[in-house]
Amino acid sequence: MSATPAVTLSGARLAYGDRVLWDGLDLDVAPGEFVAVLGPNGSGKTSLMRVLLGLRALSSGTVTVAGQAPGRANRRIGYIPQQRAIDPGLALRGRDLVGLGWDGHRWGLGLRGVRERRRRVDTALAEVGAEGYAERPVGLLSGGEQQRLRVAQALVGDPAVLLCDEPLLSLDLAHQRAVSELIDTRRRTAGTAVLFVTHEINPILPLVDRVLYLVDGRFRIGAPEQVMTSETLSDLYRTQVEVVRVRGQIHVVGAHGEVCEDFHMHEHLAER
Amino acid sequence: MSDFFDFELTLRLLSLDFVISALLVAAVLGLLAGVLGPLIVSRNMAFSVHGTSELALTGGAAALLLGWDVGNGALAGAIVAALILGLLTRRSTEYDSVIGVILAFGLGLGVLMLWLYKGRAANKFGLLTGQIVGQDFASMALLTGAAVVVLAVLAVVYRPLLFASVDPHVAQARGVPNTLLAVVFAVLVGVATALGVRTVGSLLVLALMVTPAAAAARVTASPLRATGLAILFAELSAVGGIILSLAPGAPVSAFVTAISFLIYIICWIVGRARRTALA
Numbered sequence: 001m002s003a004t005p006a007v008t009l010s011g012a013r014l015a016y017g018d019r020v021l022w023d024g025l026d027l028d029v030a031p032g033e034f035v036a037v038l039g040p041n042g043s044g045k046t047s048l049m050r051v052l053l054g055l056r057a058l059s060s061g062t063v064t065v066a067g068q069a070p071g072r073a074n075r076r077i078g079y080i081p082q083q084r085a086i087d088p089g090l091a092l093r094g095r096d097l098v099g100l101g102w103d104g105h106r107w108g109l110g111l112r113g114v115r116e117r118r119r120r121v122d123t124a125l126a127e128v129g130a131e132g133y134a135e136r137p138v139g140l141l142s143g144g145e146q147q148r149l150r151v152a153q154a155l156v157g158d159p160a161v162l163l164c165d166e167p168l169l170s171l172d173l174a175h176q177r178a179v180s181e182l183i184d185t186r187r188r189t190a191g192t193a194v195l196f197v198t199h200e201i202n203p204i205l206p207l208v209d210r211v212l213y214l215v216d217g218r219f220r221i222g223a224p225e226q227v228m229t230s231e232t233l234s235d236l237y238r239t240q241v242e243v244v245r246v247r248g249q250i251h252v253v254g255a256h257g258e259v260c261e262d263f264h265m266h267e268h269l270a271e272r
Numbered sequence: 273m274s275d276f277f278d279f280e281l282t283l284r285l286l287s288l289d290f291v292i293s294a295l296l297v298a299a300v301l302g303l304l305a306g307v308l309g310p311l312i313v314s315r316n317m318a319f320s321v322h323g324t325s326e327l328a329l330t331g332g333a334a335a336l337l338l339g340w341d342v343g344n345g346a347l348a349g350a351i352v353a354a355l356i357l358g359l360l361t362r363r364s365t366e367y368d369s370v371i372g373v374i375l376a377f378g379l380g381l382g383v384l385m386l387w388l389y390k391g392r393a394a395n396k397f398g399l400l401t402g403q404i405v406g407q408d409f410a411s412m413a414l415l416t417g418a419a420v421v422v423l424a425v426l427a428v429v430y431r432p433l434l435f436a437s438v439d440p441h442v443a444q445a446r447g448v449p450n451t452l453l454a455v456v457f458a459v460l461v462g463v464a465t466a467l468g469v470r471t472v473g474s475l476l477v478l479a480l481m482v483t484p485a486a487a488a489a490r491v492t493a494s495p496l497r498a499t500g501l502a503i504l505f506a507e508l509s510a511v512g513g514i515i516l517s518l519a520p521g522a523p524v525s526a527f528v529t530a531i532s533f534l535i536y537i538i539c540w541i542v543g544r545a546r547r548t549a550l551a
Contacts, residue, residue: 081441109430
């Protein structure tokens with residue numbers, strides 16, 4: 001691992017008026033490191049993504065992404081959004097979605113780069129095993145197939161940083177594993193730093209190097225076994241929280257339902 | 273009705289200068305509509321195009337009343353409308369209703385101005401259903417010039433515009449200026465719409481701007497092929513509509529809409545059959 005961090009935040013503060021999402025946040029993410037960003041709704045996980053993408057300015061503190069100010073480095077960032085319904089009538093094939101990740105941000109028609117684009121897209125499709133449905137309209141694909149294409153789309157541009165915003169939400173367990181393993185392989189082989197926003201740590205628990213846990217303006221950074229403890233989480237949530245480990249999985253049982261880490265579980269099981 | 277499909281008459285009319293220039297106008301318009309259409313459909317902007325064309329009518333009516341050039345008035349009206357509608361965010365739940373509000377008010381204003389206008393009644397009707405025959409050299413030059421500018425700008429912004437249209441979240445994350453592109457595209461659509469208002473009329477601009485692209489999206493999912501087919505369908509509708517309208521001397525727009533609708537129905541059936549075969 002090289003010494004230059006892929007992402008640095010120092011003394012970072014983000015506030016909307018009086019409401020402080022987080023303050024004094026210091027975080028260096030090394031190339032190839034896998035950092036999970038956890039916390040309840042409204043704790044500022046998505047806002048952190050927006051800051052890194054240059055879509056929101058910090059209230060104070062400094063941030064760099066791939067060695068540059070946010071907003072300047074977007075071409076070096078791969079972004080995997082959560083799965084959303086796509087209009088079945090949309091004129092866009094899987095291959096086109098991936099191609100946009102390669103050169104969709106560039107001006108012009110790109111007629112000169114057609115061959116290179118095709119080669120890159122074919123490679124990226126093969127890496128995620130999506131060749132079989134690359135020619136089909138994306139709106140007709142399953143959520144899992146769409147998310148595999150999303151991984152290809154994010155990786156085809158050879159990013160230094162991979163930002164994942166709930167990419168496993170609404171996927172079944174098999175697809176959750178497949179998609180997170182694709183991301184893991186990438187960071188191990190190419191040294192891409194991964195920031196992974198999620199409600200649920202269990203599908204990615206074996207892959208995570210460090211956890212950034214945000215609650216109500218407070219946060220904790222550390223290895224999963226340090227942060228995901230009854231003591232630390234009770235402190236963060238300011239209420240009695242019980243962390244239970246069952247067969248290698250972490251379950252957070254709190255006084256309030258919202259604290260519960262696995263409350264999305266029934267949704268996953270219901271999908272397809 | 274006996275001369276409705278009179279071949280000899282059609283052929284004789286086709287050799288006339290003003291008919292040839294009308295066909296050229298239609299061909300240029302078909303090309304513009306075919307290129308812009310797939311993006312309009314991807315962005316769910318059909319209603320916004322309709323609003324823009326109605327406000328082009330308002331601009332044209334204002335120009336008629338004030339004694340200015342109707343084409344320039346329509347262009348001004350469409351661009352103002354496009355800027356207003358382009359600045360509204362697509363995500364906003366108010367989007368549809370705001371278009372409806374602006375459209376209704378603008379159309380009301382247009383009706384008032386047409387009532388106040390005491391000139392030739394044909395000028396009024398022409399704004400609604402188009403006046404493709406009788407284009408002078410100046411309007412031909414305006415059309416061609418505007419079309420070249422629209423196509424040139426589109427060539428520059430095409431890739432990020434497609435990205436922002438079909439995949440806005442990731443496009444934004446990759447640094448694509450979505451809002452700027454929305455405004456630029458709205459203006460391009462506004463210019464093309466204003467040109468369409470003069471020829472097929474404001475009520476029927478949708479037949480060229482939306483229907484061919486919607487038909488193409490039924491039979492292909494490739495953005496490139498969809499654009500090619502949309503151009504083909506728009507040309508068939510526009511040029512074919514004029515040729516068919518010659519012998520009976522009927523309004524062009526009736527034929528343009530009929531052809532584009534027929535193409536849409538065929539593509540809908542083909543697309544449905546294919547999808548059933550896949551499933």
